[in-house]
Amino acid sequence: MAPQESPQAQVAETAPGTKAPSVRSEVGALRTVLLHRPGTEVERITPSNMDQLLFDELLWVEHAQLEHDAFAKVLGGLGVEVLYVEELLAEVVADPEVARAVVERHVTDRTCGPQAVERVRDLLLDTEPRQLVEHLIGGVTVEEVGPGDGLVTAVSGPSEMLLQALPNAVFTRDSSAWIGEGVVLSPMNRLVRRRETDLLRTVYSHHPRFAEHPIWFGGEVTDYFPATFEGGDLLVVGDRGLAVGMSERTSPAGVEALATALFDAGVVDRVLAVDLPKVRAAMHLDTIVTQVDVDAFITYPTMTASLRSYAVTPRPGGGIHVAERQGFVQGLAWAAGLDHARAIEPALGSVRAEREQWNDANNTLAVSPGVVVAYERNVATNEILETAGVTVHTIPSYELPRGRGGPRCMSCPVQRDPLGT
Structure with missing residues (x-):
């Protein structure tokens, strides 16, 4: 089924008994999420190809599957419907x-x-x-x-x-992201991941649960992506706003193309573009900051303190306006439509902070305001979150972190309740 010609078209209802896809925040009560359970593709990783496949280490596959099953069980226990890409x-x-x-x-x-x-x-x-x-x-x-x-x-x-093989398919956040009542498909930066996007495009274009919902960006099939972005760099921080990281995998041209498409479709009207360090430890925006409550973000101050960010808004009559903003957290508040936002900044010693950040301590998945899922191994960061009033549900994390991604990376929210309901 071809992508809809007009993204302004009416969004159809899904099958009886299910709610229509809609994501208007990072923290609204999570109702439906898309996962991929690691399988044969992870068994294909070897010492000789792991760099090419973007892995730093080999995973014990069976144990990674048990940990992923525990993740899905925690989500199900919190009332979240779990769908599997496969x-x-x-x-x-x-x-x-x-x-x-x-x-x-x-x-x-x-x-x-x-x-x-x-x-x-x-x-x-x-x-x-x-x-x-x-x-x-x-x-x-x-x-x-x-x-x-x-x-x-x-x-x-x-x-x-x-x-x-596609061993990075476990990170379902990267290849697609629901924004409002439609979805964007990522023109992935790394060649070895581009087939992931097409598989999601196939699901969204043909499965009856999604086929009538608009694809805001990436509906066409193409082999060449000079302008790239990945879902780990997209935070739906508010009803009408996004924060987007310009990372080693998301280019400024990709952010501009995405913002223009979303503005033209009337989906959002504020985008905070964040210039990230082009390093592995800051692979995506969600490796150094995620939203944990309506007005709260957990950040990695070693990196976030010096970030430059830009307010991107639509110009009347077409085009965009770009203005540099002062203060990263204030910029997040602006994008989220808030008067102010608070940063939860782990005051750890430099060594421990670096270790926990490397193990995706900040890559939390919010299941409702002030309630998140996190890796159990990041003990100090989880304690800091709880001290700040955030409820933390932990999942086993011996093998999954070796893939360089946390609970947010491994999940693509499909439906969240609007805030205030």
């Missing part, structure tokens, strides 16, 4: 036409070489939907396809990938 995608590719279209987009001359294309496509299309999805996310090896002509298979070992 299950939704399997429902969609049960339609043979959709399955063929996806496979033809993902398996091309450029992914596995001209001689192997048809063999890889045949392998995928001859499987049942769940197995097809496992391959689309987990990849396809030379051994799985079997011998055949072509240079690629001639020089590749049996475990080498003809279709690359």
